Amino acid sequence: MIVTGVNAVLRHQRRLNIKKGQFLAPWDAKNIIEKVETTKDEFIKSNNRSTSSDDWxxxxxxxxSFGYNTLVVDMISFQTIKSYGVSVIYDATHSIQVPGAAPGGKSTGGKPEYLEPLTKAAIAAGADGLFIECHPDPKKAKSDGPNALPLEHVGTLVRQVLEIRDVVNKQTQILQFPSQK
Incomplete structure (x- = not known):
């Protein structure tokens, strides 16, 4: 699947977003990245083409996964994955999802009260972008309603997140540890 998907993206000169499996450690993303890069190199050789961007x-x-139906986002993962040379997107919607937690246990529930603070924390910790499902009326959403951000709040959250990003980007790193030199 990864080879077919990567080839299709390259053929159509689009960007590719791969969601890290919830069973993988952040450092396991390196294997995904290496497979994608190898596939890209093979595509370029066999099609005599190049990609339009290094940030593709x-x-x-x-x-x-943490326990039976809980996901935990380790904020260190953003820097770990970025150290392999790719951008990292934070999936705010699915990180607060709780499978089977809706009344009756037949559909996905969630913890929407954590969407805003975790989104802000992710940007402060180095996430390059966000994936947030939005809906005018989350209770009527056909999918992931319990975790969707009401559409009317998107602008406010985006403005706040951009302010956080700007503050973080202005800062110089104060501490240098041996692994960072």
Whole structure:
């Protein structure tokens, strides 16, 4: 699947976003990246083409399984994945999802009260972008309604997140540790 998908993206000169599995550690994303890069190199050789950008694909982080139906986002994962040379997108919607938690246990529930603080934390921790499902009326959404951000709040959240990003980007790193040199 990954080879077919990557080839299709390259053929149509589009960007690729791969969601890291919730069973993978952040450092396992390196294997995904290497496979994508190898596939890209093979495509270029066999099709005598090049990609339009070095920043043509990213990894989405939604957290790691913790227990039976809980995901936990390790904020260190953003920097870990970025250290492999790709952008990282934070999946705010699915990181607060709780499978089977809706009344009756037949559909997905969630913890929407954490969408805003975790989104802000992810940007402060180094996420390059966001995936947030929005809906005018989340209770009427056909999918992921319990975790969707009401459309009327999107602008406010985006403005706040951009302010956080600007503050973080203005800062110089104060501490240098041996692994960062």
């Amino acid at each position: 694909f990213c990894i989405t982080e939604r957290g790691t």
